[in-house]
Amino acid sequence: MEWIFLAVVALLGLGLALLGGFVFLRWLARLYAAPRRPAHPAADAARPEVGQPAPETENRPTMETTVPAAIPSRREACPDQETRALLRTPLARFSIVAFIAVVLLLPLMLVKDLTDERASLYRSVVRDISKAWGGEQQITGPILLIPYSERQITSRTVRNEDPKAVGGEEYRVIKESRLVPGYFVLLPARADFTCNLDPQERQRGIYRSLVYTARLRMAGHFRLPPLESLKRIAPDLESVDFQRAFAVVGLSWPSALRTVGPFVWNQAELAAEPGTQPFTAVKEGFRIPVPLSPDVKQYDFSQELVFNGSSGISFTPVGGVTAVGLSSPWPHPSFRGDILPVTREVSATGFTAVWDIPSLARSYPNLGTLKTWPDRFTSFAAGVALYESASHYHLIERSVKYGILFIGLTFLAFIIFELSLNARLHPVQYGLVGLAMVVFYLVLLSLSEHFTFLPSYAAASACTVLMIALYAGAALRSVRQGFSVGLLLTALYSLLYAILQMEDYALLMGTALVLVMLGVLMVVSRNLAFERI
Known part of the structure; x- marks a missing residue:
């Protein structure tokens, strides 16, 4: 610009x-085009030429004549x-x-x-309010992590100390077997999210910022894959530790959590723990230990959360079928993300929107291992921003x-x-x-x-x-x-x-x-x- x-x-x-x-040029042209001051004839006649004596005058009375002065032109006078x-x-x-x-x-x-x-000062204040209240939230999960061990065979070559004793071979190959831990990553067969956003205004000095309080209920179920499916992605599978499995729920700003309801796992209420390790693809959130049994093929889950946020909210479609229902009294939503809602209603009293996202819409599978899982799978999301009409x-x-x-x-x-x-x-x-x-x-x-x-x-x-x-x-x-x-x-x-x-x-x-x-x-x-x- x-x-x-x-x-x-x-x-x-x-x-x-x-x-x-x-x-300026026209002014100069007019100035030099002005006529010169005319000389009076009587004055020219009375003026002697250079080198000639002045003429003698007769001694007779004469009438004194006043020679009129030349009248200057308007341009000369002013x-x-x-x-x-x-x-x-x-x-x-x-x-x-x-x-x-x-x-x-x-x-x-x-x-x-x-x-x-x-405007820059205003944005700085908004960022400060977001840090204290909670920024834009993205919900990911729950995602089930199941520990397992696989046998890994490695080979190494060593020099023989006495080649003659082993048939003249100078080197020999030694094979070693060891158990390597890992995690299966299992996504839910279905995930339903119902969320209501309550918009509010927070003020610092003369500046105001739009924030919200979200009330979220998530529910769905997991289906444990058969052992053949697990061996297909981990061919050297040795054992699966179902008792140490845990579910990970990702939340961009866990510090903004206000209420965390119990994680209901097949009618059993489980408590959450902070952190998402070792699942580094989801950097922020919490985890819930969920003991599994190979004899039970389906596990239902549900949980209710209340948390703060600002700007907007989005969901990662982790389910085989992911259904999201959003509602808010805010009249200016801006739907964004990789998938737009199937139905939406926007009025002066608020908005409602529904997403129905199949697993084929995303690029990652329902089952994988931690070491091969894509780090940026959360970049595929759907959500809404609480759009403020153009700021002043x-x-x-x-x-x-x-x-x-x-x-x-x-x-x-x-x-x-x-x-x-x-x-x-x-x-x-x-x-x-x-x-x-x-x-x-x-x-x-x-x-x-x-x-x-x-x-x-x-x-x-x-x-x-x-x-x-x-x-x-x-x-x-x-x-x-x-x-x-x-x-x-x-x-x-x-x-x-x-x-x-x-x-x-x-x-x-x-x-x-x-x-x-x-x-x-x-x-x-x-x-x-x-x-x-």
């Missing part, structure tokens, strides 16, 4: 330099009037006003930098981008009033009007940090419109034109608010505004002759 701004400023500066040079007249030409007026508009880009950029600084900092930043356009439209209106009233405004007056329009964004930024955007925008625009309208009426010495300026600015700021609210059509409306401005310029300059420039 900076190089675009510099390019625009360079082009405007070049255009103003060309216009200024053209005006040489500064040429410059004043030149500055009153339309080209010079447009050049001066355009230069003032370009200079006002500097305070506009300062306001934009201030907006970015305040974002809206102010967008409005500043239209600042030079609105200043140009206002200056154009003043030029039209000048031509229609045959009045002249001083460049300082243009500068004060432009500064008032720049201060509008500063007032809007200050108010929006304490109030909502709409009343802040209404108050800032009302102050600016009233101030400029009264000043214009006094400068143009016309109450009617001051009222017209007020109506124009009211329309402009109303249009700006509409552009800010309709982000999808902002470019279209801004382009239409530029076309209207160009059309008005063409209408104003349609009868402009080159000689009048």
Whole structure:
């Protein structure tokens, strides 16, 4: 964006330099084209030539004649009037006003930098609140880990101490057998998640952040695979330790847990333990020891959790079939992730959404081993973000981008009033009007940090419109034109608010505004002759 701004400023500066040079050359041309001061004939006759004696006069009474002095022309009498007249030409007026508009880009950029600084501070506060309350949560699991041992045979070559004793062989191969521990990773055959999000606001100083409290119930069942399936992925399987199995539940911010219900495992209530080791693919969460029996083929589970979070929530589809039901009174959800909900209902009172995700939608299997399990399997998820409509900092930043356009439209209106009233405004007056329009964004930024955007925008625009309208009426010495300026600015700021609210059509409306401005310029300059420039 900076190089675009510099390019625009360079082009405007070049255009103003060309216009200024053209005006200066025309001024020089008019100055040297002025007729020289004519000499009086009587004075020339009375002046003796160089080297000749002065003529003698007769001693007779003569009537004293007063030689009238040459009347200087208007240009000779008032040489500064040429410059004043030149500055009153339309080209010079447009050049001066355009230069003032370009200079006002500097305070506009300062306001934009201030907006970015305040927005950065706001994001920093939001991050601090998220760290204390809980960040964006992702639920993964439960995932069953079953310890096993497999026999591993290794070979190594050693030198024989007495090759003759072993038939002349200098080296021999020694095979060693040892048991290597490992874990089977088993995903549930079905996993159902029902979650309700209760949105809340947390405040630190003048800044507010949207957070939520989630009430989650998860349920489903596991099916133990037959021994043949286990040997298929671990060919050297020696034994399976079903008694030391445990389930892992992943939660991005376990510190945000408020209530952890018992883990119901085939009607038995089990307690959870912190940590997910050795399952490093899920870095945060907790684990539950779940003793298994090879004689029981299906295990049902359920658990209820209450935890805090912010920004959004997502679920990793770990089940053979994963069903997720989300509801919240927040009216602005933003569904995201790799899979969109099957059904959704969004209204002013909240939203509900349902996902139904089969195992074929993901890239990892239902059964595997810990050493071959993909580390980034949690990147495939489905969820929702509690979307906040564009923050006031974002809206102010967008409005500043239209600042030079609105200043140009206002200056154009003043030029039209000048031509229609045959009045002249001083460049300082243009500068004060432009500064008032720049201060509008500063007032809007200050108010929006304490109030909502709409009343802040209404108050800032009302102050600016009233101030400029009264000043214009006094400068143009016309109450009617001051009222017209007020109506124009009211329309402009109303249009700006509409552009800010309709982000999808902002470019279209801004382009239409530029076309209207160009059309008005063409209408104003349609009868402009080159000689009048």
